[in-house]
Amino acid sequence: xxxxxxxxxxxxxxxxxxxxxxxxxxxxxxxxxxxxxxxxxxxxxxxxxxxxxxxxxxxxxxxxxxxxxxxxxxxxxxxxxxxxxxxxxxxxxxxxxxxxxxxxxxxxxxxxxxxxxxxxxxxxxxxxxxxxxxxxxxxxxxxxxxxxxxxxxxxxxxxxxxxxxxxxxxxxxxxxxxxxxxxxxxxxxxxxxxxxxxxxxxxxxxxxxxxxxxxxxxxxxxxxxxxxxxxxxxxxxxxxxxxxxxxxxxxxxxxxxxxxxxxxxxxxxxxxxxxxxxxxxxxxxxxxxxxxxxxxxxxxxxxxxxxxxxxxxxxxxxxxxxxxxxxxxxxxxxxxxxxxxxxxxxxxxxxxxxx
Amino acid sequence: xxxxxxxxxxxxxxxxxxxxxxxxxxxxxxxxxxxxxxxxxxxxxxxxxxxxxxxxxxxxxxxxxxxxxxxxxxxxxxxxxxxxxxxxxxxxxxxxxxxxxxxxxxxxxxxxxxxxxxxxxxxxxxxxxxxxxxxxxxxxxxxxxxxxxxxxxxxxxxxxxxxxxxxxxxxxxxxxxxxxxxxxxxxxxxxxxxxxxxxxxxxxxxxxxxxxxxxxxxxxxxxxxxxxxxxxxxxxxxxxxxxxxxxxxxxxxxxxxxxxxxxxxxxxxxxxxxxxxxxxxxxxxxxxxxxxxxxxxxxxxxxxxxxxxxxxxxxxxxxxxxxxxxxxxxxxxxxxxxxxxxxxxxxxxxxxxxx
Ligand SMILES: CC(C)[C@H](C(=O)O)[C@@H](O)C(=O)O
Ligand SMILES: CC(C)[C@H](C(=O)O)[C@@H](O)C(=O)O
Numbered sequence: 001x002x003x004x005x006x007x008x009x010x011x012x013x014x015x016x017x018x019x020x021x022x023x024x025x026x027x028x029x030x031x032x033x034x035x036x037x038x039x040x041x042x043x044x045x046x047x048x049x050x051x052x053x054x055x056x057x058x059x060x061x062x063x064x065x066x067x068x069x070x071x072x073x074x075x076x077x078x079x080x081x082x083x084x085x086x087x088x089x090x091x092x093x094x095x096x097x098x099x100x101x102x103x104x105x106x107x108x109x110x111x112x113x114x115x116x117x118x119x120x121x122x123x124x125x126x127x128x129x130x131x132x133x134x135x136x137x138x139x140x141x142x143x144x145x146x147x148x149x150x151x152x153x154x155x156x157x158x159x160x161x162x163x164x165x166x167x168x169x170x171x172x173x174x175x176x177x178x179x180x181x182x183x184x185x186x187x188x189x190x191x192x193x194x195x196x197x198x199x200x201x202x203x204x205x206x207x208x209x210x211x212x213x214x215x216x217x218x219x220x221x222x223x224x225x226x227x228x229x230x231x232x233x234x235x236x237x238x239x240x241x242x243x244x245x246x247x248x249x250x251x252x253x254x255x256x257x258x259x260x261x262x263x264x265x266x267x268x269x270x271x272x273x274x275x276x277x278x279x280x281x282x283x284x285x286x287x288x289x290x291x292x293x294x295x296x297x298x299x300x301x302x303x304x305x306x307x308x309x310x311x312x313x314x315x316x317x318x319x320x321x322x323x324x325x326x327x328x329x330x331x332x333x334x335x336x337x338x339x340x341x342x343x344x345x346x347x348x349x350x351x352x353x354x355x
Numbered sequence: 356x357x358x359x360x361x362x363x364x365x366x367x368x369x370x371x372x373x374x375x376x377x378x379x380x381x382x383x384x385x386x387x388x389x390x391x392x393x394x395x396x397x398x399x400x401x402x403x404x405x406x407x408x409x410x411x412x413x414x415x416x417x418x419x420x421x422x423x424x425x426x427x428x429x430x431x432x433x434x435x436x437x438x439x440x441x442x443x444x445x446x447x448x449x450x451x452x453x454x455x456x457x458x459x460x461x462x463x464x465x466x467x468x469x470x471x472x473x474x475x476x477x478x479x480x481x482x483x484x485x486x487x488x489x490x491x492x493x494x495x496x497x498x499x500x501x502x503x504x505x506x507x508x509x510x511x512x513x514x515x516x517x518x519x520x521x522x523x524x525x526x527x528x529x530x531x532x533x534x535x536x537x538x539x540x541x542x543x544x545x546x547x548x549x550x551x552x553x554x555x556x557x558x559x560x561x562x563x564x565x566x567x568x569x570x571x572x573x574x575x576x577x578x579x580x581x582x583x584x585x586x587x588x589x590x591x592x593x594x595x596x597x598x599x600x601x602x603x604x605x606x607x608x609x610x611x612x613x614x615x616x617x618x619x620x621x622x623x624x625x626x627x628x629x630x631x632x633x634x635x636x637x638x639x640x641x642x643x644x645x646x647x648x649x650x651x652x653x654x655x656x657x658x659x660x661x662x663x664x665x666x667x668x669x670x671x672x673x674x675x676x677x678x679x680x681x682x683x684x685x686x687x688x689x690x691x692x693x694x695x696x697x698x699x700x701x702x703x704x705x706x707x708x709x710x
Pocket of ligand 2: 087092246546547577
């Protein structure tokens with residue numbers, strides 16, 4: 001059975017890390033005899049938007065909907081296209097139109113990667129952030145009144161539905177249930193955001209009835225971010241709304257020092273539409289073109305994609321491979337962000353060979 | 356001239372740290388010959404709410420509006436009153452009705468307080484978070500539809516005004532201008548929250564025209580929280596909307612290890628209404644009644660209050676006093692959270708004596 005993968009490198013370092021992601025996928029596909037068929041798409045700010053005045057062709061949905069997965073680099077080039085235009089014209093469209101309602105990101109201390117936190121070592125921090133990925137605070141509803149005057153008022157609506165909330169909670173509870181610690185933490189702000197968030201808390205309580213083995217706690221988002229720094233070992237699975245999940249899934253990898261290498265999965269669990277796999281880092285205009293971007297985020301995202309496609313063993317082999325290369329810590333191989341003198345390619349090749 | 360101060364200890368450890376806050380204020384008032392007149396109010400969950408079914412009497416506004424400041428402990432007792440009820444019935448009312456539109460919190464590494472970050476020492480981290488404190492994401496506008504059914508939809512509106520946004524930006528720019536580094540960072544999320552936040556960015560640009568000496572940058576809230584952990588030394592003054600400021604002003608003190616001791620000021624800069632000064636920590640039901648809460652947050656808030664009332668020298672004396680006691684680090688004096696065996700009182704008394 002062939003898995004058809006749509007490849008969208010995007011902008012900036014997306015174009016540099018993607019070839020390494022593919023290199024490693026090809027190596028592991030060979031070893032485990034998996035049939036992957038890649039098809040490339042140039043949907044990006046540079047040059048697609050420049051030529052066409054939009055991020056993607058009008059029939060993008062038709063073109064992509066029958067793929068088994070989307071392997072995505074990073075989109076954004078603020079010098080020419082404002083971020084909200086490029087993101088709402090690409091990544092955020094996929095998340096919504098392909099109903100990728102789960103955004104899943106591991107936060108894990110890795111060998112050879114320095115954490116900014118004192119006294120933490122691999123094994124101490126190992127949790128997932130499960131983020132609602134289609135609704136909530138990321139809404140397109142709202143507008144301006146008295147625009148351009150002193151009386152200007154700007155409104156943006158947060159929209160949560162029981163349908164959208166219960167399904168992400170269900171996914172998070174199932175994930176917690178499948179893990180040894182069986183612990184779920186809910187991110188809330190019901191003391192301040194007085195309509196949506198107390199309701200979110202109620203849905204968590206309602207869902208918890210179905211998972212008696214899972215222990216549940218909740219923290220307001222302010223003290224929760226504080227606890228990520230002070231007590232990252234407390235967490236196993238953290239579930240959050242779209243915005244809170246966005247914040248926590250950058251902060252979590254920052255605490256483990258892995259923000260440059262963290263992966264993420266945008267999942268439609270029912271498989272009705274393709275899921276999308278992308279590194280957490282963006283297009284990084286500041287280092288684009290230098291060939292020094294760390295490709296591990298793209299490679300690790302490839303592992304998440306394989307796991308999603310049913311190849312857990314192959315996914316684990318990729319993770320073992322980059323952990324081994326990190327443990328070896330050959331400065332000629334590693335990229336500058338992790339104290340090496342190598343390039344995107346030297347690191348990508350080393351991992352592919354190890355596979 | 357007498358400064359009339361309304362004292363509201365509130366719930367839980369609010370009642371334990373407040374006497375120490377007052378003890379230190381009385382000591383410094385004596386030394387600097389400042390005339391402070393305290394009047395106590397029992398507005399809280401325990402027992403006011405229990406007796407009256409509300410957090411404050413109906414005429415609270417009249418009772419409090421002519422005070423020069425409000426010295427506040429912490430309110431909240433979730434076992435008997437849900438947090439959104441107690442907070443919207445007290446603290447959040449003050450912030451709005453007394454138009455305390457600035458929430459100001461220092462993030463500073465202190466001697467003798469361990470930071471969870473590796474390799475940071477006093478002097479390395481020293482910045483302010485300026486938070487909009489009356490509008491934005493904390494709105495009471497919204498509601499539910501199809502309540503209690505599968506089709507349930509819950510909406511909450513973020514409301515920003517030019518009036519409300521420009522005045523907090525102005526305060527932040529002035530503060531940045533008054534500091535040696537003259538650096539302002541704006542918290543945004545204009546790549547995802549596509550109506551309010553791109554507009555916030557525009558207001559920052561517009562205001563920056565009036566402050567050519569201040570250098571300005573901006574980060575999306577997700578990577579900004581990450582940068583608080585990875586590069587806290589980058590920041591001088593950070594300005595943020597109500598929700599983002601709430602998050603950053605807990606995360607900042609968490610990074611300096613000072614979340615249990617950080618102060619905050621809720622300021623009406625025009626002095627039309629009283630400003631309110633409170634520690635960042637809450638009522639802490641888990642340690643309430645044990646007499647071990649750290650009173651420095653309350654004491655430091657008292658220093659911010661004195662500075663606001665025009666007594667900068669006295670404020671500095673308080674800060675110098677608790678820094679000295681922390682540097683001495685006598686375990687018999689310090690509270691358990693900072694590796695001592697003392698009590699709220701031993702620490703409060705030591706600081707008052709030092710003053
Ligand atoms: C208690 C809560 C409503 C409050 C807030 O969110 O503003 C608190 O977290 C704060 O920062 O003062
Ligand atoms: C680029 C941006 C719109 C996006 C988001 O906020 O969802 C990113 O931060 C992410 O987390 O994938």
